[in-house]
């Protein structure tokens with residue numbers, strides 16, 4: 491776990507003020523985080539931490555780089571440019587936060603591991619449909635999928651899906667974006 495320690499910020503006895511951190515994240519880091527959305531990438535992260543009182547913190551993230559995800563059309567790896575930002579508020583406290591935007595940090599540890607949150611911000615920035623540029627797909631693979639009619643249903647379906655959601659809530663509820671499901675599990679770790 492040594493490699494991940496650099497993402498852990500010790501919040502004990504910090505003076506009020508602004509603190510800046512920079513992380514260069516590579517395949518090794520993402521593999522270690524072990525999320526399901528992507529496992530490889532090359533990403534630069536700037537974090538500005540504001541300490542507004544001894545137990546209250548906010549974090550602003552600027553995230554730029556490339557992650558590797560499977561192309562929706564041919565399933566081969568593709569590089570996806572990511573440029574996103576994120577914000578977190580945190581304070582010391584025990585138990586579960588009832589506010590998704592506020593993280594409670596154990597008063598015993600008084601530490602926050604930013605790697606999970608950075609991963610989450612990147613995962614949220616991955617568009618639902620992502621495909622290679624024209625001509626860069628593995629056409630043999632893409633043809634295979636086309637013949638199974640599993641793919642290429644993208645845009646045309648969107649309207650009918652939202653109509654279904656409106657008319658049939660029960661069915662709609664089952665259609666949770668798998669990425670949100672993955673993140674939910676991910677948060678529990």
Ligand SMILES: [Zn+2]
Nearest residue numbers: 561564622627
């Ligand atoms: Zn492709």
